Amino acid sequence: MxxxxxxxxxxxxxxxxxxxxxxxxxxxxxxxxxxxxxxxxxxxxxxxxxxxxxxxxxxxxxxxxxxxxxxxxxxxxxxxxxxxxxxxxxxxxxxxxxxxxxxxxxxxxxxxxxxxxxxxxxxxxxxxxxxxxxxxxxxxxxxxxxxxxxxxxxxxxxxxxxxxxxxxxxxxxxxxxxxxxxxxxxxxxxxxxxxxxxxxxxxxxxxxxxxxxxxxxxxxxxxxxxxxxxxxxxxxxxxxxxxxxxxxxxxxxxxxxxxxxxxxxxxxxxxxxxxxxxxxxxxxxxxxxxxxxxxxxxxxxxxxxxxxxxxxxxxxxxxxxxxxxxxxxxxxxxxxxxxxxxxxxxxxxxEQGEQIGWPSLASAVADQWERIPAEQRSSATIFTGNYGEAGALRRYGPELGLPPAYSGHMSFADWERPADSQTGPVLLVEIERSPALEGHFRNCVPVGTIDNIVDNEEDGAALVRCDSPAEPWSTLWPKLRRYY
Structure with a gap:
């Protein structure tokens, strides 16, 4: 030894x-x-x-x-x-x-x-x-x-x-x-x-x-x-x-x-x-x-x-x-x-850039949420493209008056999905606009972008408002799941 x-x-x-x-x-x-x-x-x-x-x-x-x-x-x-x-x-x-x-x-x-x-x-x-x-x-x-x-x-x-x-x-x-x-x-x-x-x-x-x-x-x-x-x-x-x-x-x-x-x-x-x-x-x-x-x-x-x-x-x-x-x-x-x-x-x-800008993202989403007519918000949904965006809105959203955000990314897809009664407007948060994603919703139009002070993934992300989901959320949800 x-x-x-x-x-x-x-x-x-x-x-x-x-x-x-x-x-x-x-x-x-x-x-x-x-x-x-x-x-x-x-x-x-x-x-x-x-x-x-x-x-x-x-x-x-x-x-x-x-x-x-x-x-x-x-x-x-x-x-x-x-x-x-x-x-x-x-x-x-x-x-x-x-x-x-x-x-x-x-x-x-x-x-x-x-x-x-x-x-x-x-x-x-x-x-x-x-x-x-x-x-x-x-x-x-x-x-x-x-x-x-x-x-x-x-x-x-x-x-x-x-x-x-x-x-x-x-x-x-x-x-x-x-x-x-x-x-x-x-x-x-x-x-x-x-x-x-x-x-x-x-x-x-x-x-x-x-x-x-x-x-x-x-x-x-x-x-x-x-x-x-x-x-x-x-x-x-x-x-x-x-x-x-x-x-x-x-x-x-x-x-x-x-x-x-x-x-x-x-x-x-x-x-x-x-x-x-x-x-x-x-x-x-x-x-x-x-x-x-x-x-x-x-x-x-x-x-x-x-x-x-x-x-x-x-x-x-x-x-x-x-x-x-x-x-x-x-x-x-x-x-x-x-x-x-x-x-x-x-x-x-x-990873340095991924620590910056999340409160600003939540504020930008809240601003667009307030533009949805008050009578439609109870049936409206916020859907994000990735778990970072969903996590940020879960963390900062409540103090801004936002409802829970949903995502089909990773385990967010398993935790919760919108109820089928949520047939109103859908506010999408996308790193970049995706025709494949927007195809699951009706009449989607861009309403804003995320402006971060650093060139991270969310800088320039699109905020898109759609009139409604194209089919019930229970039917749509498996199609929105993403593993990477």
Whole structure:
């Protein structure tokens, strides 16, 4: 068994705590992300599954807003805590690779200034909790490989099972690691009944959501197929550039050194190989580039010890590099720029723009709603093209006098639909006008557009008023369903 150094508790927790304070201070600066607006509604309609995801993130959104208030800051408290814990786990992984106090602190610092961690840590997203789960899985995997103690399969399996209640993506790194073990070893860890026990634990924990997906004809596979067919080519083209940019260009030397270091350690070689194997799979299926990014943080942890030695010899240069990494990552992932300047960062991080403009959208819809004759409003309907618009109107609409908005997008299609008695005007909210959608309604005319200060998806969205649905909502509703 390879011995580990004492854990650098105080400085690592200081780094994690400082990050938590920063995220908290900035958490209310712009507004809700479109996915967060969806999670707010999903959290009020708790279930064992949803069309596009398992239940954990909506559940945590419900917990956070219940405890801390239904504001962007209140919603993001649990996410901030999870991100701070992730920094600590990265330092623990570095410790497993033999890092002493300096290497562990460097690992924590590199994680804290990485663009990917800051980006998912600022928001509530499935990727936020997925990142923590991946780091825990690889912490337990490295412990398993370092000690040869098969009981770590149980911890790994439990974490994977919980992660499956958040996002099915976790099967990719676990699968990549298992294949890497078969290729480069040590294969002895695969010949343990603890592996079967770990798989059983993971399956048992994930079972409720798997049963929900089975009972609903596996809608998440439909969603995944749509993402791949719509964005697959672009994802493949941008895969390498975004791998380099979204973590931080300044961290490239750290994870490259980490990869080389692990490759020279026979017991840890499979951890190094897991990353390129995962990249091949993500490229093959046309997945989003960030699907493979968490494993780069594992490689960063492996490269922390030699990086710490280098920093001791080049303190000024090293401090400058970490500062530049922190500043550039913050500019591209945190709400530090004025909202009017956010277009600058959208080519690298589109999620920044998705936090701006939702109250304005709700106000524009309310203005058009007021133009519907008062006697017709009781039978009128607001229908949106996507869950972000529907979520925004559910969040901001009541204070503007709006009725509940409906959508056929994702799980909104399952939660509620208009009553057949709603035969009056229909106010449509569309990212761009769609003859296919408007064909389901009578006499549709444009009545306005959404004017955001940033070039996000909703900027220029059309508001269209139709006289009535072309058929009863119960008949029409299945035709309006969208999975992507």
């Amino acid at each position: 390879i011995a580990t150094r004492p854990f650098a508790t105080a400085p690592v927790f200081a780094v994690a705590g400082t990050l938590a304070v920063l995220l908290t201070a900035l958490s209310g600066r712009y507004g809700y992300h479109r996915d967060e607006l969806y999670f707010l509604v999903a959290g009020q309609k708790l279930d064992w599954g949803y069309v596009d995801q398992p239940p954990l993130t909506p559940l945590l959104a419900r917990v956070s807003t219940t405890l801390f208030g239904e504001t962007p800051m209140g919603l993001r408290v649990v996410s901030t805590v999870a991100t701070a814990i992730t920094v600590v786990v990265v330092a623990l992984i570095a410790r497993e690779f033999g890092s002493g106090r300096g290497g562990q602190v460097v690992a924590a610092l590199c994680a804290a200034v990485s663009g990917f961690l800051l980006g998912v840590g600022h928001l509530v997203s499935t990727a936020t909790y997925d990142l923590l789960a991946w780091m825990l899985i690889f912490l337990f995997a490295v412990k398993l490989l370092r000690t040869g103690d098969g009981r770590w399969w149980l911890a790994l399996g439990l974490t994977a099972g919980i992660a499956l209640q958040n996002k099915y993506l976790v099967v990719l790194p676990v699968g990549a690691l298992l294949v890497a073990l078969l290729i480069v070893g040590p294969r002895t860890v695969l010949r343990s009944w603890w592996l079967a026990a770990g798989v059983a634990v993971a399956g048992l924990v994930a079972l409720p959501n798997v049963l929900w997906q089975f009972q609903h004809d596996w809608p998440q596979l439909t969603v995944a197929g749509g993402i791949s067919s719509d964005d697959g080519t672009e994802n493949r083209i941008m895969f390498v550039p975004l791998q380099l940019l979204q973590l931080s260009p300044f961290l490239i030397p750290v994870w490259v050194v980490g990869f080389r270091r692990l490759w020279r350690m026979p017991w840890a070689r499979s951890v190094a190989l897991a990353y390129p194997l995962l990249c091949v799979v993500v490229l093959a299926v046309g997945g989003k580039p960030y699907y493979a990014l968490p494993l780069l943080l594992v490689l960063v942890a492996a490269g922390a010890a030699p990086t710490a030695e280098w920093l001791n010899r080049h303190r000024v240069l090293g401090a400058g590099a970490l500062t530049l990494a922190a500043v550039s990552s913050a500019v591209f992932t945190l709400p530090v720029l004025p909202a009017s300047a956010v277009d600058f960062v959208l080519p690298v991080n589109q």
